[in-house]
Amino acid sequence: MTRGGRSSRFWSRDRRGVPALESRGDAAIRMFHVSKAYGAGSFALRDVSLEFRKGEFVFLTGPSGAGKTTLLKLLFSAEQPSEGQIVVLGRNIARLGRTAVPLLRRRIGVVFQDFKLLPRRTVEENVALSLDVVGTPRRAVRQKVFAILKQLGLQHRRYHHPLSLSGGEQQRIAIARALVNEPEILLADEPTGNLDPDLTLDIMDLIASAATRGTTVIVATHELSLVSRYGKRAVRLDGGGVVEDSLPPGAPA
Amino acid sequence: MSRSLVQLGYFTRTALRGLRSSPITSAIAVITIGVSLVLVGAFMLLLGNMEGLLDRFGDDLYVTAYLDDALAAEDQRALVELVTTVEGVEHVRMVSKEEALERFRAGVGRGAALLEGLDENPLPASLEITLAPARRTSDGLRIVVESLDGLPGVADLASGQDWVEGYLRAVALIRGVGIGLGVILALATLLIVANTIRLAVLARDDEIEILALVGASRAFVAVPFLLEGLVQGAAGGAAALVLLLGIFHLVLPGFEFGLEFLLGGVAPRFFSGAEAAALVGGGASLGLFGSVAALSGGWRA
Ligand SMILES: Nc1ncnc2c1ncn2[C@@H]1O[C@H](COP(=O)(O)OP(=O)(O)OP(=O)(O)O)[C@@H](O)[C@H]1O
Ligand SMILES: [Mg+2]
Numbered sequence: 001m002t003r004g005g006r007s008s009r010f011w012s013r014d015r016r017g018v019p020a021l022e023s024r025g026d027a028a029i030r031m032f033h034v035s036k037a038y039g040a041g042s043f044a045l046r047d048v049s050l051e052f053r054k055g056e057f058v059f060l061t062g063p064s065g066a067g068k069t070t071l072l073k074l075l076f077s078a079e080q081p082s083e084g085q086i087v088v089l090g091r092n093i094a095r096l097g098r099t100a101v102p103l104l105r106r107r108i109g110v111v112f113q114d115f116k117l118l119p120r121r122t123v124e125e126n127v128a129l130s131l132d133v134v135g136t137p138r139r140a141v142r143q144k145v146f147a148i149l150k151q152l153g154l155q156h157r158r159y160h161h162p163l164s165l166s167g168g169e170q171q172r173i174a175i176a177r178a179l180v181n182e183p184e185i186l187l188a189d190e191p192t193g194n195l196d197p198d199l200t201l202d203i204m205d206l207i208a209s210a211a212t213r214g215t216t217v218i219v220a221t222h223e224l225s226l227v228s229r230y231g232k233r234a235v236r237l238d239g240g241g242v243v244e245d246s247l248p249p250g251a252p253a
Numbered sequence: 254m255s256r257s258l259v260q261l262g263y264f265t266r267t268a269l270r271g272l273r274s275s276p277i278t279s280a281i282a283v284i285t286i287g288v289s290l291v292l293v294g295a296f297m298l299l300l301g302n303m304e305g306l307l308d309r310f311g312d313d314l315y316v317t318a319y320l321d322d323a324l325a326a327e328d329q330r331a332l333v334e335l336v337t338t339v340e341g342v343e344h345v346r347m348v349s350k351e352e353a354l355e356r357f358r359a360g361v362g363r364g365a366a367l368l369e370g371l372d373e374n375p376l377p378a379s380l381e382i383t384l385a386p387a388r389r390t391s392d393g394l395r396i397v398v399e400s401l402d403g404l405p406g407v408a409d410l411a412s413g414q415d416w417v418e419g420y421l422r423a424v425a426l427i428r429g430v431g432i433g434l435g436v437i438l439a440l441a442t443l444l445i446v447a448n449t450i451r452l453a454v455l456a457r458d459d460e461i462e463i464l465a466l467v468g469a470s471r472a473f474v475a476v477p478f479l480l481e482g483l484v485q486g487a488a489g490g491a492a493a494l495v496l497l498l499g500i501f502h503l504v505l506p507g508f509e510f511g512l513e514f515l516l517g518g519v520a521p522r523f524f525s526g527a528e529a530a531a532l533v534g535g536g537a538s539l540g541l542f543g544s545v546a547a548l549s550g551g552w553r554a
Contacts, residue, residue: 078466102470104468105466105468106468110466116462117463119459121270129464130468132263132473133467133468135259135260138259138262
């Protein structure tokens with residue numbers, strides 16, 4: 001793969017503008033005094049500075065309206081920050097041109113809070129989308145899609161349409177689509193919100209296993225029980241600001 | 254690149270799904286393109302046949318020079334020599350008064366009794382002048398006629414010139430109308446395809462947004478729509494071709510008189526393979542440009 005070469009080339013372009021941001025080589029994501037206002041004066045995020053390392057597994061918690069979804073949206077350039085700088089996989093988000101945004105998004109898997117599945121396409125086609133956009137050969141697409149659907153217990157649903165499935169099944173399809181291309185970053189917004197407790201643990205294990213393979217995983221969730229169960233770093237937002245950024249006791253820094 | 258080849262499968266599937274998901278709008282687009290192209294194609298056929306007729310007619314094009322009765326036999330021979338040297342003349346044949354009478358008799362049959370009462374042959378001798386192939390056009394004909402005019406011993410010149418010029422004017426008129434109509438219909442077709450594709454884009458804007466979120470480039474999102482326009486255009490072109498073929502073989506034979514008038518008894522000719530392909534290809538290009546217009550009109554991925 002040419003990924004390393006490509007990112008270092010852009011890295012050097014970014015270097016001139018944001019010297020402070022590339023001090024640590026193993027950071028997958030760096031946010032530097034980031035604020036986001038949707039309307040004048042009402043801040044969904046205010047002055048957030050965070051760093052996520054490669055292969056790190058992080059929970060993003062906080063009450064409804066705290067800014068979790070907004071933070072994730074900034075990371076895959078679905079929204080632009082009002083202030084501050086964000087560097088994702090070596091690329092300064094603010095300077096991505098029209099062709100660079102899709103290239104970055106192909107390296108990031110996103111599980112959307114509202115799934116964002118295509119209703120007119122089958123489960124298989126929905127999951128295949130992440131592979132189709134990068135031009136994966138059809139045979140490889142079918143194999144990978146089948147493998148991930150099987151892992152998620154959905155292989156028997158692959159010719160169904162999303163709307164004929166339960167909320168939990170749709171959620172798992174969204175997860176499959178985010179993971180099938182083995183992204184460098186996985187952003188999951190309430191990925192277990194519609195699942196029963198047993199399935200929640202299965203799915204969280206699957207998501208966590210991506211981190212052990214080197215993927216940076218950020219999971220936004222309300223469920224504090226999950227956070228304590230996994231004993232990973234948790235960033236708590238409230239009112240758009242970071243109010244706590246904690247590693248569990250005894251965890252390696 | 255092999256990647257675009259891989260993606261061609263995806264693009265085709267997506268375009269066909271798009272066409273199937275709005276069958277009525279697609280069918281209307283195909284029918285409109287088809288009707289426009291039938292009209293354009295009909296003009297093309299008419300012109301092609303009329304021009305073809307001019308070519309074939311050119312082979313029989315000759316000038317008749319009627320000779321002065323007073324011209325002596327040896328002067329006639331000298332005149333034949335002279336005319337043979339005129340630029341653009343290929344061959345000269347002398348038709349004597351007697352031969353002219355023979356021909357007339359043979360031509361009018363029993364009506365030849367008309368001539369019985371005359372003690373003198375009223376028909377003049379003439380020269381039948383065949384033109385060199387390069388001169389077998391309206392202009393070529395005019396130049397030769399001008400060189401022959403006024404030669405001593407030539408009483409009158411007759412040629413198909415007036416007729417050829419009239420026919421050429423008719424062809425030019427039909428061509429002008431056909432081009433004008435073609436341009437208008439092409440624009441209308443572009444608008445219709447653009448509108449159809451714009452509707453398809455609107456109907457699938459959720460899809461477009463999601464594609465962009467999972468990393469689809471603008472081109473990846475756009476190509477299926479372009480293919481949809483292309484397929485609609487090509488289908489319209491093919492429908493027009495089939496319809497024209499049907500008209501040509503089933504309807505035209507019922508209008509023998511009109512055909513006789515337009516083509517002078519020459520059998521009408523349908524499109525060649527290349528012309529037929531051009532009609533379908535024209536439809537496909539119209540469809541493609543229509544969807545390009547739809548996508549560039551303020552659309553954002
Ligand atoms: N598109 C938008 N336009 C205007 N305001 C918005 C928009 N999206 C979010 N907000 C506001 O920004 C704030 C943060 O919203 P966000 O969706 O990031 O919260 P959240 O932490 O994801 O909440 P939840 O847990 O309910 O999903 C909220 O006050 C919300 O109303
Ligand atoms: Mg949210």
